[in-house]
Amino acid sequence: MRDRFGQLGILLGLACLLVAARAGATQSFDLVLRGGRVIDPETQLDAVRNVGIRDGVVQAVTAESLEGRETLDVRGLVVAPGFIDTHSHAQTPSGQTYQVRDGVTTALELEAGVHPFPGTQQQLEGVALIHYGASANYLFAREQVKGSTEAAVGERATSEEVTRALAKLEADLDRGALGIGLLLDYMSEAVDASELRKIFELGARRRQLIFIHMRRPARAGDPAGLSEVLELARATGAAIQICHIGSNAIGGIATFLEMIRSARAKGVDVSAETYPYTAGSTYIGAAVFGRDWQTAYGTTWADVEWPPTGERFSETTWKEYRAKFRDDRNALIIHHFNREEWLEQSLRDPLVMIASDAVPTRSLEERAHPRSMGTFARVLGVYVRERGVLTLSEAIRKMTLMPAQRLERLTPEMARKGRIQPGSDADITIFDPNTVNDRATFKEPNQFSAGIAHVLVGGSFVVRDGANVAGVHPGKPVLSGSTVD
Numbered sequence: 001m002r003d004r005f006g007q008l009g010i011l012l013g014l015a016c017l018l019v020a021a022r023a024g025a026t027q028s029f030d031l032v033l034r035g036g037r038v039i040d041p042e043t044q045l046d047a048v049r050n051v052g053i054r055d056g057v058v059q060a061v062t063a064e065s066l067e068g069r070e071t072l073d074v075r076g077l078v079v080a081p082g083f084i085d086t087h088s089h090a091q092t093p094s095g096q097t098y099q100v101r102d103g104v105t106t107a108l109e110l111e112a113g114v115h116p117f118p119g120t121q122q123q124l125e126g127v128a129l130i131h132y133g134a135s136a137n138y139l140f141a142r143e144q145v146k147g148s149t150e151a152a153v154g155e156r157a158t159s160e161e162v163t164r165a166l167a168k169l170e171a172d173l174d175r176g177a178l179g180i181g182l183l184l185d186y187m188s189e190a191v192d193a194s195e196l197r198k199i200f201e202l203g204a205r206r207r208q209l210i211f212i213h214m215r216r217p218a219r220a221g222d223p224a225g226l227s228e229v230l231e232l233a234r235a236t237g238a239a240i241q242i243c244h245i246g247s248n249a250i251g252g253i254a255t256f257l258e259m260i261r262s263a264r265a266k267g268v269d270v271s272a273e274t275y276p277y278t279a280g281s282t283y284i285g286a287a288v289f290g291r292d293w294q295t296a297y298g299t300t301w302a303d304v305e306w307p308p309t310g311e312r313f314s315e316t317t318w319k320e321y322r323a324k325f326r327d328d329r330n331a332l333i334i335h336h337f338n339r340e341e342w343l344e345q346s347l348r349d350p351l352v353m354i355a356s357d358a359v360p361t362r363s364l365e366e367r368a369h370p371r372s373m374g375t376f377a378r379v380l381g382v383y384v385r386e387r388g389v390l391t392l393s394e395a396i397r398k399m400t401l402m403p404a405q406r407l408e409r410l411t412p413e414m415a416r417k418g419r420i421q422p423g424s425d426a427d428i429t430i431f432d433p434n435t436v437n438d439r440a441t442f443k444e445p446n447q448f449s450a451g452i453a454h455v456l457v458g459g460s461f462v463v464r465d466g467a468n469v470a471g472v473h474p475g476k477p478v479l480s481g482s483t484v485d
């Protein structure tokens with residue numbers, strides 16, 4: 001009997017230990033987000049839940065109460081996957097500071113990219129607030145082969161030169177570049193049909209995604225530039241993403257979206273993104289202004305704004321400024337060429353994701369297009385809450401799951417982003433749906449978005465109680481293939 005009691009005692013003791021271990025497991029979260037409205041676009045969860053985070057990973061999403069070393073009460077706030085921006089030129093500390101205050105946790109330079117990779121990306125190593133990454137920039141590879149920017153954007157390449165430029169791109173892809181950045185419009189007169197086809201063939205062979213700023217046609221709304229890339233994608237099997245479709249389509253947006261839809265129905269692998277502003281921005285010396293841009297955009301000098309003073313151009317001042325700042329890539333103008341109704345059509349379309357086209361800045365004081373600071377909050381504030389163009393969950397899908405799924409072919413890491421589920425990276429944006437909005441304007445762009453309460457990157461607070469957290473740099477490079485741990 002004694003022995004049996006002894007055994008019972010041991011068994012009871014073991015059971016107690018197991019219970020204690022289980023209780024310990026539920027209490028071992030680093031952080032618990034308590035009582036927020038969790039929206040996960042993949043599982044279509046939209047309910048009040050507690051989120052348990054450990055080691056930078058979401059471990060639990062549950063209605064049951066959770067215990068953690070730290071608990072943050074987020075009642076009344078939306079808990080969403082961190083926003084993923086596939087089109088951000090703002091790969092600088094100040095650019096990231098603005099973007100994280102806009103809810104962005106991953107900002108990638110894919111439309112242009114860098115060359116040779118990782119190039120300027122290195123300046124973010126160890127100081128990044130949010131995750132970053134870049135494609136391989138074909139224009140820069142071409143520039144190295146041709147010997148100058150002028151030749152790269154203005155001269156045809158021999159087939160031997162094209163081969164060399166493409167080999168440079170391949171080396172970038174091997175080093176971790178995410179797809180191919182194709183600024184076709186900037187090389188519109190230089191790149192012929194055969195060169196373009198070879199870029200697409202490379203994209204198809206390497207199973208990459210080509211991010212395209214397509215050729216701008218002579219007349220506003222003409223879809224010739226879109227036809228060209230859709231046809232090449234169909235012929236070669238390359239997957240493509242149309243950058244800032246709203247600013248390329250302008251008044252032709254209905255036709256452009258219809259063409260994309262019908263190409264997809266025929267098996268063409270094409271996606272698109274847009275930013276939520278009716279004006280665009282590029283440098284005053286850009287090649288586009290050497291052509292008949294007034295016909296191309298359906299605008300005139302008075303539709304173009306000079307950000308330092310807010311003045312609108314006349315023919316005289318335009319000529320003067322363009323000559324003076326011709327080679328200054330930071331001499332940006334704001335071109336008011338779009339209309340609300342056209343923009344809303346692209347935002348509403350289920351095929352179009354949100355991306356900022358954020359402009360790089362070297363300091364928090366440097367002026368830039370307000371999309372660099374306020375794109376994501378603007379969609380949530382203006383187009384979801386004020387105008388009802390999108391539902392909240394659909395807007396979040398366009399900022400999180402859609403870009404993550406699109407990029408999964410480039411890196412498996414994206415399967416852990418854009419979601420809030422057990423196993424997802426703890427990149428999380430927590431905002432107040434009643435106050436979230438952009439504050440950056442064309443006149444006063446240097447303003448953080450409102451209503452973004454907390455932002456976690458890899459489980460670390462980068463924004464807390466609506467303010468930047470000092471001294472944290474959890475941003476990591478997002479690299480192609482399996483090179484990321």
Ligand SMILES: [Zn+2]
Nearest residue numbers: 111213243244
């Ligand atoms: Zn562009």
